[in-house]
Amino acid sequence: MPTKTLRIPTPDGQADAFAAFPDGGGRHPGVLMYMDAFGTRPVLREMARELARHGYYVLVPNLYYRHGPEPVIELPEHIGEEIRPAVFDRLMPLFTAHTTERALRDADAYLGFLTAQPEVGAGPVAVTGYCMGGALAMRTAAAHPDKVAAVAGFHPSTLVTDAPDSPHRVFPRITAQVHLGLAEGDMTPESSSELSRALDAAGVGHTAEIYPGTVHGFTMADTDAFDPSGLQRHWDRLIPLLDRTLADR
DSSP states (O other), X not given: OOEEEEEEEETTEEEEEEEEOXXXXXXXXXXXXXXXXXXXXXXXHHHHHHHHTTTOEEEXXXXXXXXXXXXXXXXXXXXXXXXXXXXXXXXXXXXXXXXHHHHHHHHHHHHHHHHHSTTBOSSOEEEEEEXXXXXXXXXXXXXXXXXXXXXXXXXXSOOOOSSTTOGGGGGGGOOSEEEEEEETTSSOHHHHHHHHHHHHHHTSOEEEEEETTOXXXXXXXXXXXXXXXXXHHHHHHHHHHHHHHHTTO
């Protein structure tokens, strides 16, 4: 499985990134994979490799690059519940500094870089993300409807708020096929209803489901939230979505 460590030029500097893609040469559909709040690390690189085994070029940028290359903060091999609050205390300044304006500026750079890679085929790409990356994936799809054919978010951070820039307010600009895989407790019933209305109003093909028995973070094997059946369900939803929308690219 070929992999690369890359540096992506952005308006604010250079974002370090990881890429995985199929062996044997040729060009492949591109997938931009957004990290969760804990940042780029071995578990996300393994997930990128797994997706690449299905025929995709997967780019995983370090969203916290303005604060330094990976690892921006040192993380334990396993993020248990007993240390999770202390880890989040260290991550919070990085998370809050990653504003919507910065995220969209970066998205332009990431998509331009991804589609320019010699291993990436012509045509639209997909964007997928976890936790904070799920909301960023939706924003990216809305900002680039001509480039993004599929978007998926898993245990996404808050998608429905009262704020003027709430993620759900940009859904009408999305043209991509959408899948959202939610953990139990990720949304209140009221927020879930509002999310469904926003997706329906966007007029695009979409699925949004609660993965039974999961908690926020269920895809991440290096945390106590990890749920193997939830991770498998995520692959069972994500890979067919990509195959439907990108297979002929």
